[in-house]
Amino acid sequence: MNTLQCLINLLKEKGLKIAVAESCTGGLLGGALTSMPGSSEFFEMGIIAYSNKSKIKLLGIRDATIHEYGAVSENTAKEMAINIKNTAGTHIGVSITGIAGPGGGSRDKPVGLVYIGISMEDNTxxxxxxxxxxxxxxxxxxxxxxxxxxxxLLVEER
Known part of the structure; x- marks a missing residue:
C-alpha cells in the first residue's frame, strides 16, 4: 500500500480532519488527499495562497513575519500550518511554502528550498x-x- 493510501486509512481510522495551506505546490497536496473516494470524511479545506498578500489576507500570516523572514521560511510555514488548522477547526494543519523554480532563487534561498509545516494538537x-x-x-x-x-507523525502517535 502506498503512502497516500496508508495516510488516508489512518486519518479515517482515527477520525481526524485535515486542512492544507499551499503555496509552491498550487493545490497538489489537496488534490492528492482528495483523489480517493470518501475524502470528505477527513479533508476539510485547502487554501492556495501564492502571493504574500494572499498569505496575509487568507491565512493570517503576520506582515512582520513575511518582511523579516520571507514567504519561504520556517516562520511562515509555521504560521501557515497553525492558522489553517485553527481556521478550519481541524486536528491537523499542513503547509507547504517554497521555491519551485526555475527562477526566484537566491544564494540564501535556492530553487528547491521548501518548508513543510504540520500542526497537530499543541505541536507544530x-x-x-x-x-x-x-x-x-x-x-x-x-x-x-x-x-x-x-x-x-500519526504512526508515532499510536
Missing amino acids: YIYKHCFGGDRASIRKQSVLSALEHILS
Whole structure:
C-alpha cells in the first residue's frame, strides 16, 4: 500500500480532519488527499495562497513575519500550518511554502528550498528540504514529503 493510501486509512481510522495551506505546490497536496473516494470524511479545506498578500489576507500570516523572514521560511510555514488548522477547526494543519523554480532563487534561498509545516494538537513541526530537479519534480517531491511526514507523525502517535 502506498503512502497516500496508508495516510488516508489512518486519518479515517482515527477520525481526524485535515486542512492544507499551499503555496509552491498550487493545490497538489489537496488534490492528492482528495483523489480517493470518501475524502470528505477527513479533508476539510485547502487554501492556495501564492502571493504574500494572499498569505496575509487568507491565512493570517503576520506582515512582520513575511518582511523579516520571507514567504519561504520556517516562520511562515509555521504560521501557515497553525492558522489553517485553527481556521478550519481541524486536528491537523499542513503547509507547504517554497521555491519551485526555475527562477526566484537566491544564494540564501535556492530553487528547491521548501518548508513543510504540520500542526497537530499543541505541536507544530517544521521540515526543511532542498529538492533537486525541475519545477514539476520539486512540486511532486514536496507533496510526497508532506504526506510522508504526516504519516510518520500519526504512526508515532499510536
